Amino acid sequence: MKRRNAPALVILATASPNLVSCALSGHRLEGNDLAVVRELQSINTIQAQYKSEFGKYAATLGELGLPASGDKDGYLLIMTATPSAYVVRANPKVFGRSGRWTLYTDQSAVIRQNRSAEPANASSVPLPEWLAKPPARSD
Secondary structure (H helix, E strand, C coil), X not given: CCCXXXXXXXXXXXXXXXXXXXXXXXXXXCHHHHHHHXXXXXXXXXXXXXXXXXXXXXXXXXXXXXXXXXEECCEEEEEEEECCEEEEEEEXXXXXXXXXXXXXXXXCCCEEEECXXXXXXXXXXXXXXXXXXXXXXXX
């Protein structure tokens, strides 16, 4: 069965971040942090499409048509998956310099954050809905 990566490229192109700062509870989510939130949104969308087409979640970023290294905007993305679930963690390469948040998402598509070097997990605080919502597409 031949895979099609075109949907992944279209979604990534429409979800690319503008690097405008967003206020969040007195903290700023900007630059690399915002770019990685948008990347996690894209991964959630692509995983849903992948599961719909293949009946399981992709096990690697490479299967989704993304760089397998997980290196993105000063963050390292690590994905683990089973046929019925997946988890993506995004941690800054150098906390405080390349990013100020650790992020977590899974098949629920909720993006969770931690404002310390400790990795975010399923119990971490979700990003506010207005921020975690993917940008509107302009077709």
